Amino acid sequence: MSRARNTIGTWIGWTFFADLASGLSLTFGYMFSRPVTMQYPDKEKWLPYSRYRGHHFLKRDEEGEIKCVACELCARICPCYCIEVIPYEDEKGNRRPAKFEIDTARCLFCGLCEDACPADAIALGQQYEFSSFSSRDLVIGRDDLLAKPGKAATGGGVVSARLNTKKDVLVETNERQGYNWWRNIRRR
């Protein structure tokens, strides 16, 4: 009985286009909901999570000396052999890298160099905008690596920014939580 009534109800619904109307009302609601689009290069820039593995950077110690001791463990562990280190002895008698080159075109950003480093000298940062027209530009030397931005203490978030790959500036953010991609998606 109830099933028959349901069938009749369905037919009545079809007659008055209930299904089409519900579809229309759904899209109408979506039309006035917030877009999920992140206007990446123009207005917003996503600062990745702190665990994100982006461009490498070399750290300095308290005296401003490079932390790296040129042990070449990173070059040894690197699965794609993209790190090249040549050591030298500086005036204080410390072992330091004379040449420290990372071929970011070959690098797969696994972070093993960071794990292997005994001096906590190399780490993978959060910079992700370093595409280039020439693969030669992607071979990064020691001084460039020292100048690369470190990790921001806070997690990811959307910050209003202008795309600025020249200055290598990452924007600090106050948003503690990472960018929740799904927060704007309506669910029923």
Next chain:
Amino acid sequence: MELIVALGLIVFKVALLIAILLLLPLPLTWVERKIAGHIQQRMGPMRVGWHGLLQPVADGIKLLTKEDHIPAEADRFLFKLAPILALAPPFVVFVAIPFGETVSVLNAEITLYVSNMNVALLFVFAVIGLEVYGVIFGGWAANSKYAVLGSLRTCAQMISYEIPMGFAVIGVVMLAQSMSLLEIVRAQADVWNIVYQPIGFFVFFVAGLAEAQRIPFDLAEAEGDLGAGFHTEYSGIRFAFFMISEYVIMLLVSVLAVILFFGGWNGVLIPLPPLLWFLLKVAFFVYLFMWFRFTFPRYRYDQLMAIGWKVLLPLSMANIIITGIIFS
């Protein structure tokens, strides 16, 4: 002297109409893309100008500077003729469309229509039927399987939709006792036709959707299964002609729906200028077209035929009979 003034006025009105109709697709594409974006929770065009307002201009420049490509095995004459054939009839139709009664400019009453034909409705349906030739020739001349399939579908679609559409408006003609669009609107001064003719409006609107070849009845261009349908092989300005034609027809169906069923420039409750009322109603219908486009899937070919012949045609017949019995 009076003759010259009258002639000059007509020429001016026609020129203005052509200019408006040629330029209107530009903002309409922007509006359509914005609506599409927001319905899909995107933003639509954002980068050219404020909120992408100059996007249609950029598109126009792109279309004008693109290579005008004609396929090697194409019928060159028909291929060049088709976009013009598709473009001209929708413009011609607007000669018979009234946009209001009169406005007074410089102490002179100027009518808001180019001509007040006594068979305007017949003229509209006769001329709009010609548009399909452009589509058919375009698909045939391109010598591409997708284009031919699109054209074939257009033929079948037009035959099954022109008839219910023509029958659907007979009820309106019976109510107004006239085929002049002006008289039809005047007859709706008190009560709009939608009250008396809900079935007629439904049939007219569905057939209008098919006439404008918009989703859910855009089988002729069906991006999903036919590439781009009849204009697969067109590029550059010829493609733009087809697009302009499509938008003008969409506009035309909206205007016809407003004139025939929604009281034209007769307002309700809020006293606004008649022309503004008319444009608001047309804008609502244009929005409805776009809203439908991004809500509904495309009907299958056989479903389209079934709706046309088995649902709309009997409905429109029944509408004529009921109207005849009640209002005789």
